[in-house]
Amino acid sequence: DAKTTQPNSMESNEEEPVHLPCNHSTISGTDYIHWYRQLPSQGPEYVIHGLTSNVNNRMASLAIAEDRKSSTLILHRATLRDAAVYYCILRRGSGNTGKLIFGQGTTLQVKP
Amino acid sequence: GAGVSQSPRYKVAKRGQDVALRCDPISGHVSLFWYQQALGQGPEFLTYFQNEAQLDKSGLPSDRFFAERPEGSVSTLKIQRTQQEDSAVYLCASSLGGAAGGKSDTQYFGPGTRLTVL
Numbered sequence: 001d002a003k004t005t006q007p008n009s010m011e012s013n014e015e016e017p018v019h020l021p022c023n024h025s026t027i028s029g030t031d032y033i034h035w036y037r038q039l040p041s042q043g044p045e046y047v048i049h050g051l052t053s054n055v056n057n058r059m060a061s062l063a064i065a066e067d068r069k070s071s072t073l074i075l076h077r078a079t080l081r082d083a084a085v086y087y088c089i090l091r092r093g094s095g096n097t098g099k100l101i102f103g104q105g106t107t108l109q110v111k112p
Numbered sequence: 113g114a115g116v117s118q119s120p121r122y123k124v125a126k127r128g129q130d131v132a133l134r135c136d137p138i139s140g141h142v143s144l145f146w147y148q149q150a151l152g153q154g155p156e157f158l159t160y161f162q163n164e165a166q167l168d169k170s171g172l173p174s175d176r177f178f179a180e181r182p183e184g185s186v187s188t189l190k191i192q193r194t195q196q197e198d199s200a201v202y203l204c205a206s207s208l209g210g211a212a213g214g215k216s217d218t219q220y221f222g223p224g225t226r227l228t229v230l
Contacts, residue, residue, distance in 0.1 A: 042221075042223060043203050043221030043222050043223050043224050044203070044219075045220075046220070049218075085154075098143060098145075098160070098217055098219070099157040099160055099168065100145075100155070100157065100205075101157065102147075102155045102156070103154055104153070104154055105154055
């Protein structure tokens with residue numbers, strides 16, 4: 001399975017935008033890029049996913065590089081409730097049970 | 113609506129005891145996954161069910177770990193003769209589609225069961 005690389009931790013101020021980077025230089029053409037986050041003492045929750053084009057939803061935006069070797073999760077206005085561990089995950093498009101391969105993720109701290 | 117539920121939320125076991133952890137997935141979800149999360153680490157895949165069929169158990173760490181989903185709904189993860197290294201949070205997740213739809217299918221996680229083996 002292709003691997004992702006994320007910074008261990010990041011800090012942000014409340015109500016400011018946050019850009020969480022992810023490198024996935026060995027991504028294959030059929031790999032989807034998924035982001036999940038895990039709030040303290042909770043199970044992970046889905047944030048967003050994409051294949052080639054940038055994606056927006058109510059939680060965040062996902063910007064995917066043209067060569068697909070990196071992506072950025074964008075939280076437009078961080079709130080204290082966004083403090084969590086953010087995981088960037090590649091999911092193979094075929095021949096896969098759909099299992100998620102989590103890395104260490106990025107721990108996001110949001111300062112009031 | 114009801115999400116994925118897990119019980120018990122906390123379990124303390126003495127080394128050598130058997131434990132059973134329950135997962136109630138979202139109604140109608142075909143796929144069910146179990147993950148193990150050690151303290152300070154990301155979750156690690158244990159096993160996968162499509163309905164009642166266990167299609168992937170490659171992540172189970174030893175033959176002391178056993179999972180079942182006999183009617184394609186509720187699942188139980190059983191750990192026999194627990195060891196201290198089994199201490200972790202055990203997460204269950206479900207998704208609507210089967211393996212064919214796995215490439216983009218969202219997984220919904222339960223709150224986990226925190227197992228402590230003394």
